[in-house]
Amino acid sequence: MAKMVIGGKPTDAVSGMTLDVLSPTDGLVFSNIPRGQAEDVDLAVNAARSALDGKWGQLTALERGRLLLRLSQTVLDHIDELTQLEAKDTGKALTTARNDILALARYFEYYGGGADKIHGQVIPFLNDYAVQVIREPLGVTAHVIPWNYPAQMLGRTVAPALAMGNACVVKPAEDACMSVIRVAELALETGFPSGALNIVTGLGEEAGASLARHPGINFISFTGSNEVGVLIQQAAALNAVKCVLELGGKSAHVVFDDVNFKLAVPAIVKGIVGNTGQTCTAGSRLLVQKGIYDEFMAALAEEFSKTRAGTPEMNLNCGPLINKAQFERVNRYIKKGLEDGMTVRAEGKIASGVPEGGYFVTPTLFSAKDHTSVLLTEEIFGPVLVALPFSDEAEAIRLANATEYGLQGAIWTENGGRQQRVAKGMKAGQIYINSFGAGGGIELPFGGVKKSGHGREKGFIALEEMSTTKTIVQFHGE
Template sequence: IARIARCGADEIDAAVTAAGQALGGDWGALSATERGRILTRMGRLVLERAGDLAVLEALDVGKPLKQARADAVALARYLEFYGGAADKVMGETIPYLNGYTAYTLREPHGVTGHIVPWNYPMQIIGRSVGAALAMGNAAVLKPAEEASLTALAFAHIALEAGLPPGALNVVPGLGEEAGAALAAHRGVHHLSFTGSVGVGVQIQAAAARNVVPVTLELGGKSPQLVFDDADLDRALPFLVNAGIQNAGQTCSAASRILVTRARHDELVERMAARYRALQAGPALEDHDLGPLISARQKSVVDGYLALAGDLALAATGRVRNDAPAGGHYVAPHLFADVRPGHRLAQEEIFGPAQVVIPFEDEEEAVAIANGTDFGLVAAVWSESGARQMRLARRLRAGQVFLNNYGAGGGVELPFGGTGRSGHGREKGF
C-alpha cells in the first residue's frame, strides 16, 4: 500500500541534531501556554481527519475500521488533554532554614526518543509524544516498520498546526537499524519504548550505557477474576472483548479469565456462545477481528495453538469464507478448565486466544492471578465492595478495574506495569 523510507543511523543522528536545534530555537522559546495551543490545534486537526487516519490504520495494521477510528479519536483526546496540561505542571516551595528560599522546577528532559509498536500506533504516539511535546521536549519518533503510515501522517498534521520544524522528527526504519541507533544515541535524554520484553531489555541496556532513563511498557498476561456474586450479564462483553480486540494483539489483553469453580461451566457456556458468533475478515469490512499484523505473528500464534492439544476447546469463532486467501487470519479460540501452569496460561500469545481457569477461593484466585512474570492490568467482578478493595491492593498489576475492564483505557489514568510488564508510567499527569 506504500513505499516507506528505510532510515538508519545517519537519519537518526540528523533527527536528534534537528531536535536539539529546535530546543535552542523557536520551539524552546515558546511559553507553556503557546505549546498547549499548538497541541490543541493538532488534536482538532486529527479529529477532523479521523476517518482518513482510521482507513490508513486499518489498512496498515489490519484492525477493524471501527477500532481504528476509536484510536484516531483517542489520539485527538491525548493532544487535547496534554494541550490543556502544558501550563498546569508546577513546582513546589519547600520550607527550609531562615534566609533560604527553596523551590523545585519541572523542566523538560531535552531530546526524547519514542519507539512505538505496530498494534496501536496512534494511541501510543498520543500518550508518549503528546506528553513530551507538552512539557517542552523535542521528540524523535521511530514507528514500527510494520505500521508507519499514521505516524508519518501525524508529522504532516503537526507542521500544519504550527509545530516548529525540529520539534517532532519521525524517522521510519527497521528496529535493528533505526531503533537501535536511537536507543544508543548520546544526544537523547529520555527514551520511551512500548513493545516486547526481549526488545525492551535491549533498549534499556543500550540506554544504560549513556545513563539515560527509560520508560518501558512491555508484555502482559492480564487476568479478570469472576466471583460467585458477579453480574455475568454485565461482565460478559468485557470478558470477551478484552481478549479478542485487535485480534488479541494488545499488551493489556485479558487473556486469562479466572472464575470460581461453581460458576466455571456457566461462564464457559455463555462465553462460548459469544465466541461462536465472532468473525474474522478484512479490516475495512469492519468485522469483529481483522488479520494479524504479519506472517511471522500468525506463525507465533499458530505455534501456541498447536500446544493446546491437551486442553478443552470450548469454542472458536470463524474466518469468513470470503476473506482473502493467504491473509494472516486466525479464528478466536476459547479454552476451558485450564491449569494455571500451562504455557497458554503463562506466556503472552498476542493473538485471539483466551483461557478460563477455575479457582476454589479468594486466596487461590490471587495466587493464580499473580502467578506469572507479568503485571499490567487486572479486573475483579464481584458485588462485594470489601472484596473489591482487598483484591485491588493484593493483585500485582499497574491498573485494577472493579466490575469493568479498560485494557489500559483512559487518557487521564496513569498506565504501566510491574515485573516483565515494564516500569514507569505514561498517560495522565
C-alpha cells in the same frame, strides 16, 4: 512512497534504501518507507536539539498547549483520512481504527490543556533562604513505538513530551507507521516548529537500536516485547538515560460466584478479541470460581462463538494479525494448547470472502485443568483465551499473580470487601472492578510491575515522567 520527517522536511534515508509495507489483509505490498540507519538518526537528533535551542525551545507552556490543541482539532478534521490509513496499515476494523484516531486527538487535547498546569514548589528552609523547585523539559526524547496501536501510541508518548517542552524523535514500527508519518506532517501544517517532532522509519535492529544508544538523547520510552525492552534499557544505561518501558502482560479476569453475568461475559470476550488480541493488556487468562464455572463457561462460550474475523471494511470483531510471523506464532500457541490437553470450549469464525494471503486466525476459547501450560504464562498476542477454575479468594490471587507480568487485571464480584482485598492482592499496575478496558482512558495513569516494565504513562503523571526537577536555593540575607 512515504517519507520520514526530519527537521520539518520530508526525507528519504541517506542510504536511499527502502522497506516494503505489506497489508495484513492480503499480504501484498501497498507502499514503501525509508530504511533509516544511524546517520538518519543523527540527523533527527540534531534537528531536535536545534529545535530546543531555537523557536520550539522559546515557546511558553501556554503556547505549546495551544499548538497541541490545534493539532487535536487538525486530527479530527482529517479523521476519515487517518482512519482509512490506520485500517489499511494494521488491518483493524474501521470502527476500531476510527476510535484509535479519536483517542489520538484526545491525547493532544488532554495534554494541550495540561501544558501550563504543572506547577513547581516552594520549600520552607533556613532563615534568609528562599527555595523553589521548578520543572524543566528533559531535552531530546526518543520514542520507540509498536505496530499494534501506532496512532494511539504516538499520542500517548509524544503528546506529554511536547507539552513539557521536549523535542521528540520517534521510531515507529516498520510494520505499521503510515499514520505516524501523516500526523507528523499535520503537525507541521498546524504550526509546530521544525524539529519539534521528527520521525525516523526503519528496522528496529538498525534505526531503533541507533536511537536507543544515541548519546544525544535525554530520555527514551519503549512499548513492545520484554526481550527488546531489555536491550533498550541496556542501551539507555550506556549514556545514563532515563527510560519508561511498557513490556506487555498476561492479564487475568478473576470471576467470583456472585458475578453479574450480563456485565462480565461481553466485556471478557471483547477484552480478548479487541484489536485481534494484539493488545498488551488483553485479558488472556480467565479465572472462574468453581461453583459457577460450568454455568459461566457455557454463557461465555455462546458469546465467544459469535466472534468473527474479517477485513477492515467488514467491521467485525477481529481483523487479521499484523504479519506472517505473528500469524505463525498465534497458530503455534493454539496447536500447543491442543497438545497440552486443553479443551476447545468455543471458536469464532473467519468470515467468508476474506482475501487469500491475509493473516486471519480463528478466535479460540480454551479451558485448562491447571496453570502449567505456556498458554497461561506467555504473551500470545492473539485472540486466544484460556479459562481455569479456582476454589477461593486466596487461590484466585495466587493464580492471578502466577506469571512474570503485572500490567492489568479485572475483578468481577458484587462483594465490596472482596473487591478491595483482591485488588490490593493482585500485582498489576491497573486493576478494574466489574469492568475492563484496554489500558484505560487517556486520563488514567498506566504502566506495569514485574516484567511488564516500569514508569507511568497517561494522566498527569506522564508530564512528570517527561520532565525533571531543578532545585533553586537563594540566600537573600545581608
